[in-house]
Amino acid sequence: MHLYGVDWPAGTSAATMELGAYRLARDGFKTGKPAWRHMYDACGLLFPEDRYVRHPWVARRMQAFCEHPWQTWIGPGSTAKSTDAAMCILLHWLSAPSCTTCVVCSTTVTMLEKRIFGELIRYYSLIPDAPGTYRRSESAILLGDENSKNGIFGIAVLRGTVREALGNIIGLHNTYVGLIIDEMQATRRAAVEAATNLSSSGLEFVFLGMGNPESRHDPLGLYSEPKTGWGELHPDTCGDGWETKYGHCEFFDGYQCPAVVEPDGRRKYPFLLSKQAIDETREKYGPDSPQFWSQRRGFFPPEGLDRALFGEGFLAYNRCHEEPKWASEPIPVAGIDPAFSSMGDRCIVVTGLAGNLICEDGKVRPGLTFTGEPHSIKLDATSSEPLTYRLAADIARVLKLHNISSGGVGIDCTGSQGGLADILEKEHTGPGLHRVQFGGRATDLPAGMTGDEDEIGRNYYGNRVTELWHVLFRFCRAGLVRGVPPEMARELCERQLTEKLKPVTVEPKTRMKLRLGKSPDIADAGVCLASVVREVMGFDPEGGESPLVREQKKAAASLDRELPTDDNYLTDYYSEEDDLYSIPELM
Secondary structure, three states, X not given: OEEOOEEOOOOOOHHHHHHHHHHHHHOOOOOOOOHHHHHHHHHHHXXXXXXXXXXXXXXXXXXXXXHOOEEEEEOOOOOOHHHHHHHHHHHHHXXXXXXXXXXXXXXXXXXXXXXXXXXXXXXXXXXXXXXXXEEHHHOEEEOOOOOOOOEEEEEEOOOOOHHHHHHHHHOOOOOEEEEEEOOHHXXXXXXXXXXXXXXXXOOEEEEEEEEOOOOOOOHHHHHHOEOOOOOOOOOOOOOOEEEEOOOEEEEOOHHHOHHHHOOOHHHHOOOOOOHHXXXXXXXXXXXXXXXXXXXXXXXXXXXXXXXXXOOHHHHHXXXXXXXXXXXXXXXXXXXXXXXXXXXXXXXXXXXXXXEEEEOOOOOEEEEEEEOOOOEEEOOOOOOOOOHHHHHHHHHHHHHHHOOOOHHHEXXXXXXXXXXXXXXXXXXXXXXXOEEEOOOOOOOOOEOOOOOOOOOEHHHHEOXXXXXXXXXXXXXXXXXXXXXXXXXXXXXXHHOEEOOOOOOEXXXXXXXXXHHHOOOOHHHHHXXXXXXXXXXXXXXXXXXXXXXXXXHHHHHHHHOOOOOOXXXXXXXXXXXXXXXXXXXXXXX
């Protein structure tokens, strides 16, 4: 039989001809139909409507899958993204099973079986005499023996190391390679980057990442960012998708779900998002809640509505990336995250300056800037010198290079990291390091987030680490931070708040490391620097009385005596004559 420019052997099924023509169309041959249409028609032949309902978004998704080698799908929950992606990758593999490798990733084995890989196996099992063999113990469909590279492999990428998760398939080379990452918003970035190395593994590479959009800073958000940046992109005006820095993002708006817009759509597509579900979520959480944007509208929540404390727009609006203008000579300061304990990955030193900053409105206020790129101190385990002594010497060299004295240094001493501070003081800097504890309860210092001067940290923040991160946030919010380096900005924006509204709490580092595959060491070092500026130098982000002056007044009041009037290096005061703060001399 001659069809689509090909002489097919007698007895070839219509579904096989559509799949073969799909492969030819993808390879550039003219068959009279686009590749996606061959896929769509093959789907209808293999799976009647009582087995697989082809709603209007199925055609859109198959077209996107065929037209964009690198793409993401974003949309609300309950819109069959995983099911339709499973169908796409199954048909893609069936079109040339003897020379195609497909990899399907999700966060855990359980989620693989419940979602995309489970759907894939369900439809694979409905095909009579389907090529290959399903090997449940290996989460794979293989054409050939257990060493075959021709098949569909299910991979869990959240737990364990990236090497453990992907080591068996990263080196696979084949003519055609396809990769799908489900729940991409919850997948470690390192796993995404490692998995996408498959792009050099074959003649043709297809990538699809998908999920419910939660943050512009998680892997789904990063790979969905428009070429020109997020700007004013809004679900009402962005259409069906946009070009990204990597390829294409296809957007499925919950308001346009077939079950919502089609007459009798709820009856025809009972498995899809309904108007009732949209209305219930809007009523329960509100139309501007992250839950509504992510799960019902299917778009990234506007910055400020997602669970991140910092945001790129927030940093840009408050001029945190700009160069500083000083009204007087600033003082060198530094923040250190030793990182060899407390779940860190790198030993980081960030340097900066603190002093009288000329703000955008022309007023002079005490602020800070970061100077240059963060210093990453290598942990040399091969040296005969003890690790802490070697680190202390390397850190001391950085401090000396930037002329930073011990009184201007904040160092994370959480857990066993205090020993490094002891050695640093004894061997190099002398006493005076500001030792920052990230663990335990927040302090009795003003919280500074509610406008109530009597609201103290331990009543507003869930723990000390949350309070410390908010100190830097408050300086940024007040427009008193400059020179934030790009990598620090990214780490600041990646750490999320928990859903609990009060006390306010940042996500534990264990969860952040599991989600992103790394620790926010640069951001933590920046937070240590901000702690020096607030708790040693006495700068107040809100421009009121410094926390140290407040503490001194409380102490004086308890002793029933006046606060000493002589200058104290811990006390800042305001001079009406020159409109400047005096900057304390640091030891």
